[in-house]
Amino acid sequence: MNVRKQAMTLTLNDELVEVLVKPYETLLDTLRETLGLTGPKEGCGTGDCGACTVHLDGKAVASCLVLALQARNRQVRTIEGLGTDDTLHPLQDAFVRHGVPQCGFCIPGVLMAAAALLAETPRPSDEEIRYGIAGNLCRCTGYTKMVTAIAEAAAAVPQGAR
Amino acid sequence: MILPGSVKECVQALAEHGAAAKLVAGGTDLLPQLKNHLLKPGVVVDLSGVATLKKLTADKGLRIGAAVTARELERDGRLATGAYRGLAESGALVGSVQVRHLATVGGNICNAAPSADMIPPLLALDAEAVIAGPRGERRVPLRDFITGVRTTVLGADELLVELSVPDPGPHSGGAYLRHTPRRELDIAVVGVGSQVTLANGVCTKARIALAAVAPTPVHARAAERALEGQALTPQRIEEAAKLAVEAARPISDQRGSVEFRRHLVRVLTRRTLTTALARANGGQA
Incomplete structure (x- = not known):
């Protein structure tokens, strides 16, 4: 080659x-x-x-x-x-407050999948959130807190904003 | 790596490098093969810069560029109801969202896995493959395009550019279902795509295509014939589902036994026909 x-x-x-x-x-x-x-x-x-x-x-x-x-x-x-040095993205903020990361390895990927989901579907249902991150494996199995944090971040972002 | 900007440039690159060249569109099948050294191409030709391959037009039928992604089929409003819904359903089942944004229809077809999800709905829609090569364009019915496990009619100097779907008519409905142990990131144990077209309460055309039960995706012809010219009652659909099993020549492997796969063909054929019928009647099922 x-x-x-x-x-x-x-x-x-x-x-x-x-x-x-x-x-x-x-x-x-x-x-x-x-x-x-x-x-x-x-x-x-x-x-x-x-x-x-x-x-x-x-x-x-x-x-x-x-x-x-x-x-x-x-x-x-x-x-x-995703965020800036001064301001976390609302998803990052929610992940921190809910203590989502365990080992942390999957978290950057989960956050990027979740951010893309919210850009496309600003008010996702729990099912849409689960499918939105279905391509992300968390071997610590911390999915429940992820779904909670993503739903909370979605509710916090004004309609039409990223 | 060659970065063509048009189909013509792709054909030129293939003419120059022949069998040493490998095409990459979404890369979701090619990259794992490259990484595992299953494939050692002399040169990779990247299709991501060829805009015409990414077009999807709906006007008396469909013209689907080979590089249209699974995600685009999943989300395109023109495929969301009736005749094309099965195609949208198949796109929605490929990989994960991160894979669906990359994986292309043409890649799924040219990779020619027996379990490919996007092939049965296209077979059920009587799609034709449009192929570009040094001698111009040729068209091959999709049912003749795949010749075996991971083999197609494509010559080393040719590429698939488009899937052409004839107008299925006003009262046509389609559906695709597969069985997998988990919903995402899995491979079909069996997949079934069904399409029915109605006129005056009678089925004028029926198509049933099966995946993962033979070396290539196959039509269940006896089942199709049993439905055409008939009113589609639940009994007739059940009879067709039984007949569809005869078209299946499955193997036993870690995903399912011969017996289980034959059972799934019957169940999924009945379900997809029932749903396709409802959609042909204008239902949103």
Whole structure:
């Protein structure tokens, strides 16, 4: 295989970034290894666990299944760009208050899946919340608090806002 | 990695690299194969920059670009009722939301797994595969497109560009159901897609397509014939469900035995036909 690196640009957490990537490198590897964003995690590497969930053009995707070059000229958001240094996203705030994280490994992926869900469905039912995070495995099995926290954050966000 | 911007450029890349080239659309099947070194392509051709492959048009039938995602089928309002509802249901069952945003219809078909969820509803809709190659475009009925487990009629220099669905008519309904131990991120033990079209209270066309019970998805032809020209009473639907079992040639594996799969074909055929009938009659079932 040709391993010559290719240059590409993407908008990462609202900033234009230029990066050199190997042809068959995943977006997850680029984010973690080259760009130093270690929020997205590699659990399974095959799209089954959701720990690597990021937003690609606003949609939740498994970044371990995306080739980095497929994100060229597109918008990528990771957990690092969900809130700001000063202000947590309402979902993060609810997760902290409810003590959702146990070991914490799945949490960045869960938060990104939940944020994408609320962007699409601002007032989800409990069932919609459960399906919204059904692609995220939590081996600590802390799902009940997740659903509670996501429902509370949804109720707190004014209609029409992110 | 080659990054074409049009179908023409894809065909050129395939002509240049032949069997050494591998196409990637959503990547949900390809990436795990690359990571496990099951596949060692000389070059990967990325379809994500080809806009025409992402179009879904509904006008006297459907034209579904090969790179339309499972999530788009799940959420497109034009597929939410009646004739196309089975297709939307199949899209909604693929992987998880993170996978459905990536996984494409064309990928599901070209990967040609016996259990592929999006194939039965398209078979039931009599879809045609539109193929681009160096000699131009050719069209192949979807039922002839898949030739075996993970094999298709596609030449090394060709790509699937579109699924073309003929107008099913005003009183047509479709449904897709599968059985899995868990709802998300699982693979069908059996999948059944049914489609019925009615005129004056009589079934003018019936299609039943089965997944995960043979090397390729298959039509239950005897069951289809038993319904056509008839009023679809619960008894006739039950008879058709029994006949559908004869089209199944399942294997026993860790997901289910031969006997269990045959049982599921009967149950899911009855349920999908019943739902498809209600939808053909304008119901929101």
